[in-house]
Amino acid sequence: MGALHAGHGSLIDRARAASASVAVSIFVNPIQFNQPDDYTRYPRPMDADLAFCAARGVDAVFAPPVEQMYPRPQTAYVEVGRVGDHLEGRFRPGHFRGVATVVLKLFQIVRPDRAWFGEKDAQQLAVIRRMVEDFNVPVEIVGVATVREPDGLALSSRNQHLNAQERAIAPLLYTALRASQQCIASGQTAASAVKRAALDVLAADPRMQVEYLEIADEAEMQPVEMIAGPVRVAAAVWLGRTRLIDNIRC
């Protein structure tokens, strides 16, 4: 969706190292926004993005106008199924339907051999992996680790909406996720106790409004009550008008 930062840079670098040609799509996709305000506010620094891509050796940027991607109102959509039911899907109705639909369209147009996605959007990655498998789309999906600021805040195009005070407390989200990770590492298997460890950290600052904090299996993003294998602890918090998400593998 553009507004490229070092997180996207890491995707490009991984693609560049593995591929003869690298294409980047830049498209702020209207059908995945469930809040018109979020769509309008989403940054679109196209000149900077193109320079960013050029500097990293990208061969092609696909940045279509909205009318080219949606020449008329979309009729067919990807129905993503249960992978999109919880976490983000619960609080952003229609979001993954819009994401999966535009990613399928982009794959059909660009026809890449491989595509790189950030683990920052872990549920999006799970939705896309499952769609590609279920529809036999001939694209290999590669997940890439989240890039963070030195204080732990996950890079996001939305971070620029934070004011100085909000920015100062934003790393608390990652601190909370690490607390849950440590809780699991120390042997705790009850999801409720692991969640409490993270929520206790977030409770330290009342400006952090938790929308959800959930523990889910990686493949289908279903909430678990007992932790018996690899899981993602994922959360969404509001800081003023800005919504931050992050997750950690445990």
Next chain:
Amino acid sequence: MGALHAGHGSLIDRARAASASVAVSIFVNPIQFNQPDDYTRYPRPMDADLAFCAARGVDAVFAPPVEQMYPRPQTAYVEVGRVGDHLEGRFRPGHFRGVATVVLKLFQIVRPDRAWFGEKDAQQLAVIRRMVEDFNVPVEIVGVATVREPDGLALSSRNQHLNAQERAIAPLLYTALRASQQCIASGQTAASAVKRAALDVLAADPRMQVEYLEIADEAEMQPVEMIAGPVRVAAAVWLGRTRLIDNIRC
């Protein structure tokens, strides 16, 4: 779906004349059947189908086992939107979702340049055309005219379920559709009057149980009340345990 007849033969011949290589998919797709009985009864004469394809110069037949197409329960589906709402869609809930999903999968696996579909399933053709456009699938869809018996009955794998008496009256369906076509040709623009012309024909034999008879625009298969351009008159009738569909362009 196999049980190949001269209607499929006409698709193959058209493909053969236009292409360097021709592949035929034969797969009775469980997720598009809304009645388990219909799925079980659907004929699967694989040896005859393979001979049929060989005789027509087909280069490859893709006939996967069900477990290969659906190695686990399908999660992601194609949501076809309003093109699938009426006619067949109204009486076969989930049918077009299953059709569109398997066709998308087949397109991703086989990756044809062009694909031929019969106009006998006019709404299916409209659903697939719209899905391909909406998802930017790089396949050109070609519709092929319905092949009929000398008495007008549209060829269908399900015709073999008709007993001799049912087979004798089955052509009444096409007679009815032609009556509506003549009604439109003579200047009638009210859909209700055009439908009545066809229903009067079907009423001649009480064994013909009409499920629907509808007049719809070709692109989106939405029922129309006034006829102002090209339309499809489409119907489904039950003859005993067998369901027949047919349509005519007007």
